[in-house]
Amino acid sequence: MGGEAFNPTDKIERLVHESLDGLHLTDGLVERVSAAIPPRTEMQPSLHPALRLGFGITAAAFAVSAWLVNLPRIYGAGTVASYVGLTAIMLGATIGSTAIAIAIFREAGARAFAAVRNALSGLAGNALVGTIAAAALLGTAYFLLGSFPADQIQAGLRAARSSAATLLFVLLAAAAVQIWILARGRDWRPALRLVEAAGLVVAAIACAANYAIYIA
């Protein structure tokens, strides 16, 4: 009983099949549903990826500039220059690896571009969430202490520096793998989200450990 497919020689199955068929439940259904599908413009997500990207870049730019203006006071001009250089190298590496990914999968055309767009959008989303979390932490500190704890923030920024670099590389690696997998027509995004989440946890632990060392 219960073979692999519908069995018309089974009396019960045939009776049920004929009875259901007589309801005309699916007559013209495909045409009806196809006609009801909303136009493309109505299926955009509540926050367009380009907008998310814009928010992410803006937030990241604010964070970076806030970081940079403090650096001369903390580290001196020479160190600042080296960090600016490092940032430029990392940006170049990101743009370069994206270009390589597009070049490698250019036969995949729009699919590869969509994958790149999704990856960048994901990165921007992470940056946005991180910035909001940092703002919330600062707000909480201000509320609790009555003023911004400048020394603590500086220590935190120093602690976050190495952790942020680690996190950025984990996210970039996840994005690169995501581009590669999506362009190949596979879908392992859940696994990649796990990698991203693991990266965040590792970065958070590293940040907390560094922070503890700096304030000790």
Next chain:
Amino acid sequence: MTDEDARLVRAAIEGDEDAFKTLIERYARMAAAIAYSVTGNVEASRDLVQESFCDAYRSLRRLRSTVKFAGWLASITRRKSISWVRAQARNKVQLAGGHEELVAAAGEAPPEDAKRAEVRARVLSAVRGLPPGYREVVILRCLEGKGHKEICEALGISAAAVDKRLTRAKNMLREVLGDLADE
């Protein structure tokens, strides 16, 4: 099938409406089977299938695993159908499932002899009397001719569970429809 579904879902996300129409052709009957198994109402089921596909299209980007489109669509349809049933209950509208309604539904079909209409009403009434999990499996199999693998994907249960539910459901139907099954 699921690799092909994944390809179609990705194409639909990128704006290929024909890809989504292919998914509709592939899964409209499955969705209808699920909606009908919950509501027992033909017109409501057709409306719910339409709404489910529209919702799925709008939130296609949120589908975490593109290979699981069938199961995702099935859960949307089931959720909507359950909501519909609850709304009907709140409004104190008599749910379909009574013998008279089934006869009326059968009456919408092209003219046929009274005996056949009566048999259909009895069979549908017996199907409506099955526990929900069993009813869903029976309708998916008999309306759509689905094999175990496709039913597993749609319902998110194991092949063994499908086989068990189907066997028990058919035994229950055989008990209720004994004379018809023996004819």
